[in-house]
Amino acid sequence: MSYFTTPSRVIITCHKRLAPYLEQEVKDLGFDIEEAFVTGLRIKATINECIKLNLNLYCASQVLYSLGSFTANHPDDVYRFLIQMPWEDIIAGEGYFSVTSNVQNPTINNSMFANLRVKDAIVDRFRDKKGTRPTTGSDLIGAVIHLFWKNDSAEIFIDTSGDSLARHGYRKIPGRAPMLxxxxxxxxxxxxxxxxxxxxxxxxxxxxxxxxxxxxxxxSRPGLFRDNFAFMHVLGYDQEIYYAEQDKLEEQIRxxxxxxxxxxxxxxxxxxxxxxxxxxxxxxxxxxxxxxxxxxxxxxxxxxxxxxxxxxxxxxxxxxxxxxxxxxxxxxxxxxxxxxxxxxxxxxxxxxxxxxxxxxxxxxxxxxxxxxxxxxxxxxxxxxxxxxxxxxxxxx
Structure with missing residues (x-):
């Protein structure tokens, strides 16, 4: 299965109170909104469509493509679910990945521990299937896997953005108390x-x-100022799709x-x-x-x-x-x-x-x-x- 051409739940996040303006942006790009909430919205899209979203949105923070949801009452439940997933089809064995999370669960008092269990599951899966493993780190320069876990409900995502889209990339000198x-x-x-x-x-x-x-x-869209997104480091990425979307950015400048x-x-x-x-x-x-x-x-x-x-x-x-x-x-x-x-x-x-x-x-x-x-x-x-x-x- 190619995630780049398979629709799934996509959560587009934003900072608090920006959702109404993000919602209008997403509608203007031709997407149907399935649900809107305080810090984002939900649509259905492929990762190829996420490329378009990443390049065009002014008000977004992250574009998250769902790989699946599950029930988890303990970090070991997260590990057991994730080690069964085909990570070798998502991340290159010689690649690099990072883990981020949004966790609200009584068994977790440090989100870094949840991140570690996600990383362990991915690495152990690689060792079992490939005999090797990708490297990991906190810098969002490669593939990014995101865990959302609230109470006993959990969902695992490919973060197609990486670094936050809320920073548009041109500002080299922020000055004093700059507005995001x-x-x-x-x-x-x-x-x-x-x-x-x-x-x-x-x-x-x-x-x-x-x-x-x-x-x-x-x-002129924010994608004009950035040349590295997390979707570029997911297996199946076709740079021609990205170049075609970039060309559209140039063509639509007025x-x-x-x-x-x-x-x-x-x-x-x-x-x-x-x-x-x-x-x-x-x-x-x-x-x-x-x-x-x-x-x-x-x-x-x-x-x-x-x-x-x-x-x-x-x-x-x-x-x-x-x-x-x-x-x-x-x-x-x-x-x-x-x-x-x-x-x-x-x-x-x-x-x-x-x-x-x-x-x-x-x-x-x-x-x-x-x-x-x-x-x-x-x-x-x-x-x-x-x-x-x-x-x-x-x-x-």
Whole structure:
């Protein structure tokens, strides 16, 4: 049996609260959603179809292809089930594999022990059938096997991704407290930006939001920036399938005449780093970078789109007092300079957000690291109240 052409349960994971945006992405790629949950969704697909998913998704973390489910009350149950599986048909005898897991079982107080039992089963199977064994390690550079085990229910997967898809691969200089690329993409997809009008990003830091906006506008997918996925190390992999999907990525990139993405920061170092990241992402010519206070950011009067800012949240009392003034200035700037735009403030401090002095039209829930966050949407009227453009069309 070839797993590359045989459909199975596929779980696509994502960070908390990104599932609605991941679900829309997967639907836009032509897949039917069987189930959606807080940190991902389930579809049916082959590993060849998982190649497409890995290359295209902005909001995903891992794409997991199920090899089977079973009942396990003890680590030895995991071992007994897995040693019966034909690992010699999945992993090359001279290859390399890693084991990851998500375990919630009373017999396990260290997930590394569960990983070890999975590794032992695979290695012992190889020794029995082949007289040799592949090498193993923690680096996700080869085949990756994933164990999900909750209470007495367990499932074993081929992780077709390897390193998390949530890091898109172009960011060489992360800067201070950078926003995860998948989170940045999701917040943009949650906005009403039409991917043709102006995108303004003050306090841009390492440039993640501006770069993700440029990638989404031009339909440039994260698979363009990565050349190693775990599916490449599974027996039966056909690189021609991968090359064909890569060609599609290149073909679907679109030009956006007149698109302006403006990114500013008061730090020369941040701007320098953001420019380097934009070059690595291939979108530097689409972003106008400038070093200045956010209140000096250019706001074009034509082709009005969105103003998108991610200010600091503050950890210490002195910072909070200073940030109260900053948030108030953000509100003043949006009111005075951004009429006709939609304003977005991404923050993990709702008390500070009150200092903006505007009523949010929407409060969209997100989560970053250990912080409960909101993307606050403000409709910034100019003159008489009017309706803004409808939400952006689905990804192509």
């Amino acid at each position: 690329e998948a989170l940045a993409s999701a917040t943009i997809l949650a906005s009403r930006w039409d991917r043709n009008s102006t995108f303004i990003n003050p306090m841009c830091g390492s440039g993640t939001l501006a770069i993700e906006a440029a990638l989404i506008a031009t339909n 030009e956006v005449p007149g698109l302006r993405i403006i990114a500013t920061d008061y730090s020369n170092v941040a701007i320098a780093n953001a420019k380097k990241n934009a070059i690595a992402a291939g979108v530097s010519e689409l972003i106008d970078f400038e070093c200045c206070d956010f209140a000096e950011t250019e706001v074009p009067k034509e082709n009005k789109g969105v103003f998108f800012i991610n200010p600091e949240y503050g950890d210490r009392l002195g910072e909070i007092a200073e940030l109260e003034e900053t948030y108030a200035r953000i509100g003043d700037f949006m009111k005075q300079k951004c009429g006709g735009y939609f304003g977005y403030v991404f923050t993990g401090n709702l008390d500070l957000a009150k200092k903006i002095g505007l009523k949010a039209k929407r409060r969209i829930e997100f989560y970053t690291s250990t912080i409960d966050c909101r993307l606050l949407e403000y409709e910034l009227y100019e003159g008489t109240r009017r309706e803004f453009n409808p939400p952006a069309a689905p990804l192509a």
